[in-house]
Amino acid sequence: MLVVQKYGGSSVATLELIRNCALRCRARVAQGDRLVVVVSAMSGETNRLIALANELVAETHRVGVTKGPYVVSAKRTPEHERELDQLVATGEVVSAALLAMAIQDVGGRAISLVGSQLGMQTDRSFGRARILGIDVTRLHRELERGSVVVCAGFQGTDASGDVTTLGRGGSDTSAVALAAALHADVCEILTDVDGVYTTDPRVVPSARKIPRLSYEEMLELAGLGAKVLQIRSVELAMRYGVHLCVRTSFDDRPGTMIVPEEPDMESVLVSGVALERNEAKVTLVGVPDVPGVVAKIFTAMAELDIVVDMIIQNAGVDGRADVTFTVPQSELDRAAKAIAAVQFGGPSPTVTTDSEICKISIVGLGMRTHAGVAARAFSLLAADGINVQMVSTSEIKISVVVHERYGELALRALHDGFALGAG
Ligand code: ASP
Ligand code: MG
Numbered sequence: 235m236l237v238v239q240k241y242g243g244s245s246v247a248t249l250e251l252i253r254n255c256a257l258r259c260r261a262r263v264a265q266g267d268r269l270v271v272v273v274s275a276m277s278g279e280t281n282r283l284i285a286l287a288n289e290l291v292a293e294t295h296r297v298g299v300t301k302g303p304y305v306v307s308a309k310r311t312p313e314h315e316r317e318l319d320q321l322v323a324t325g326e327v328v329s330a331a332l333l334a335m336a337i338q339d340v341g342g343r344a345i346s347l348v349g350s351q352l353g354m355q356t357d358r359s360f361g362r363a364r365i366l367g368i369d370v371t372r373l374h375r376e377l378e379r380g381s382v383v384v385c386a387g388f389q390g391t392d393a394s395g396d397v398t399t400l401g402r403g404g405s406d407t408s409a410v411a412l413a414a415a416l417h418a419d420v421c422e423i424l425t426d427v428d429g430v431y432t433t434d435p436r437v438v439p440s441a442r443k444i445p446r447l448s449y450e451e452m453l454e455l456a457g458l459g460a461k462v463l464q465i466r467s468v469e470l471a472m473r474y475g476v477h478l479c480v481r482t483s484f485d486d487r488p489g490t491m492i493v494p495e496e497p498d499m500e501s502v503l504v505s506g507v508a509l510e511r512n513e514a515k516v517t518l519v520g521v522p523d524v525p526g527v528v529a530k531i532f533t534a535m536a537e538l539d540i541v542v543d544m545i546i547q548n549a550g551v552d553g554r555a556d557v558t559f560t561v562p563q564s565e566l567d568r569a570a571k572a573i574a575a576v577q578f579g580g581p582s583p584t585v586t587t588d589s590e591i592c593k594i595s596i597v598g599l600g601m602r603t604h605a606g607v608a609a610r611a612f613s614l615l616a617a618d619g620i621n622v623q624m625v626s627t628s629e630i631k632i633s634v635v636v637h638e639r640y641g642e643l644a645l646r647a648l649h650d651g652f653a654l655g656a657g
Contacts, residue, residue: 235267235419236377240387240409243277244426245483246329249336255424255483256336259382263342268377270416272387272409273333275325280388280402283322297361315360319389319399323349326386326405334384344382347372349397352383354390354408356398363390363398365407368415385412406467414474421476423463424483429490430455430462432654433507437642440655444505445488448495454597454631455506468492495599503600503607504652509645513543514566514589515624515635516573517558521583523550531557534572540565543593544626544635558624560635563589591623592641595633596648608632614651620644 239262246252255271262269288296295314330346337344353369376383387405390398400407406423413421428443430452435441447455449472456465462480471478471492481489521527528547535542545559561569570587601607608625611632615622620643624635636644649655 236270236416237262237267238270238272238409238413238416238418238421240272240405240421240423241274241333241483242405242423242425243274243279245424246273246275246333247277249332251483252329252332252336253340255333256340256342258424258483259333259337259344260340260342263382269382270373270377270412270418271333271382271384272405272412273326273329273384274387274405275322276329279325279328280322283325284318287318287321312360316396319360319363320397323386323389323397323399326388330384330386334382337382337384342382343380344384345376346384346386347376348386349389350391350395352385352412354411356390356392356400358392358394358396358398360398362401363392365390365400365411368411370415373412373416401464401466403464404466406464407470410467410470410474410476410478413476414470418476420479421471422479422481422489424481425462426482426484427462427480428482428485428487429480430492430506432505433645433649434509437509438646438649438655440650442654442656444490446491446493446496446499447505448499448599449492450495450630451505451597451599452492454595454628455508499599500603501600502598503604504596504598504648504654506597507645507649507652507654508595508597509641510593510595511638511641512563513560513591513593513635514563514587515558515560515591516566516569517556517586517588518573518583519556519586520554520581521557522578522580523553523555527555527578528557530576530578531559531573534576535559535561535569538565538568538572540569540572544624544633546624546626560591560593560624590638591635592638593633593635594641594644594648595631596652597631599630601630601632610651611648614647615644618643618647620647 241255284297327348334344334346355366356363387408388399392398409421430444431441433441452468478492479489540561543560547557573585620636620640622634626633
């Protein structure tokens with residue numbers, strides 16, 4: 235088998251852990267597998283490098299340390315962004331070289347490659363680069379020599395040879411892209427959790443590890459899964475049919491397989507339940523019920539780059555309608571200010587906001603073919619006296635907004651009501 239393994243930051247956080255990864259690699263090779271390994275920076279390292287840069291530069295050039303693409307500031311110059319990528323990419327270079335040495339030290343054959351050496355070609359969008367292609371010539375050559383090829387994750391090079399990075403958490407994407415390009419049999423994501431769970435086990439102790447999940451379900455469970463996998467990597471895996479396995483690097487327990495949909499998967503009504511706490515809602519009462527009004531509202535949000543999640547509009551009465559939508563809590567103030575400034579023509583609507591809400595989503599392929607899942611979910615919530623404020627659905631997901639106070643109760647009610655728990 236040709237296997238791509240990705241070790242996350244917590245799996246290479248210390249030299250002792252790096253040695254542990256080296257032993258795992260050696261064992262895998264001893265089984266007869268060929269191995270390409272992708273590593274993240276040692277945990278905390280990327281944040282440390284960003285903090286160094288932030289300390290040095292003017293406020294307008296500073297970068298946050300949240301997941302996903304860096305927030306791009308209009309004032310940050312391309313020159314600055316280039317240096318930032320050059321800087322943060324070093325974290326992965328360090329762990330790749332150390333792991334290659336550790337493998338050699340335990341008697342294995344290994345070589346580390348940085349983005350340019352492993353042929354990872356990207357565009358020039360620093361901090362959020364897109365992969366254009368991978369030239370796998372060197373990788374194949376090293377594999378043929380019998381080496382474990384240890385690749386620095388998260389990075390690539392653009393056409394001019396400059397270092398780029400793929401956005402926070404991007405090593406997952408590196409690993410999946412490499413697995414696709416090499417037609418690997420499996421891409422194993424080794425991390426500090428042992429798989430994807432039916433819900434957050436810290437909130438619902440009866441949560442169970444899901445043995446097998448489809449890409450679609452994993453994407454919808456982003457609220458659960460984003461902590462485990464960069465969402466973009468799941469999209470990529472789906473596009474190229476890469477079989478993913480999420481498991482822990484600390485022992486040999488089997489993890490969660492994320493694979494193309496199989497016929498029997500639809501028999502599972504609900505696979506997982508997720509709670510998103512960082513939601514807030516904006517309500518406009520009495521907007522004119524004429525064409526172009528919702529366009530105005532959401533253009534105002536788009537101009538501020540605010541991601542709107544759920545939207546509801548009621549049927550207009552006497553030429554006036556009400557609109558409610560949700561945004562990330564951190565954007566609530568900006569959203570409300572922008573809405574207050576919109577000119578609707580005629581009397582202004584009343585704008586209210588509420589950040590004491592949360593969103594619960596239930597996800598399962600079985601919803602596509604089974605009726606009554608929504609009815610059952612609402613009955614379960616009603617039985618616990620939980621009021622549903624908003625609802626949205628997709629083919630395989632139902633999301634409800636409830637008061638923040640009831641978030642965990644709702645999660646438990648749905649998790650146990652759909653019999654997802656252990657035992
Ligand atoms: N080291 C990078 C980060 O912290 C990439 C990764 O870990 O996947 O975001
Ligand atoms: Mg990660």
